[in-house]
Amino acid sequence: MNYLSDLLVSLVGIAFAMTIHEFGHAFAAYLLGDDTAKRAGRMTINPANHIDIVGLVMLMIFHFGWAKPVPVNPNNFKNYRVGNFIVSLAGAAGNLVGAIICALILKFSLMYAISIIAATALNYNLWFAAFNLLPVPPLDGWGVISSFLPYKFRDFEIKYENIGYLVLIVLLVTNLGSYITSPLVKLFWSIVVKVTGIY
Secondary structure, eight states: OHHHHHHHHHHHHHHHHHHHHHHHHHHHHHHTTOOHHHHTTOSSOOGGGTBOHHHHHHHHHHSOOOBOOOOOOGGGSSSHHHHHHHHHHHHHHHHHHHHHHHHHHHHHOOOHHHHHHHHHHHHHHHHHHHHTTSSSTTSHHHHHHHTTSOTTHHHHHHHTHHHHHHHHHHHHHTTHHHHHHHHHHHHHHHHHHHHHOOO
């Protein structure tokens, strides 16, 4: 029973972190003039519209997974670089907001079960925000960096994007990814604490 309850709690935490991350991308793109994600039904906090079952299972088993990527048409932005930069950061920003919400629930909840779910979701949101900011394609961190690169690098990005997946696998297998993202997690956690006064 403990295993099943832990599994369900993790599923809820992951689903929430994935959903608010993808919603962040979709909402930011919409505010910047691109309604592609909205028309595709992705500007929602309904997990069913964002979760990829295979990606979810992979994340549960191998700690490496994915959600359905939010469709974005940067040609609809008034300024491609600014739009790409903001939308790339919006996923992590969504997770930070999600972490703050979870911290507030954890702070005021009187129910043990709710507190456990909130704490788990809080942790996943912090790590989702940090991991996705790694400057490796196809993660958001690369989207942030590529916003400042000359346009000629777009072809390079498309051609060698698959190498990014190999880099990510190496980072996960060797646990280097955790060492790299830990400072960001601590930074985001300090922001959550300052905003919510949880401790």
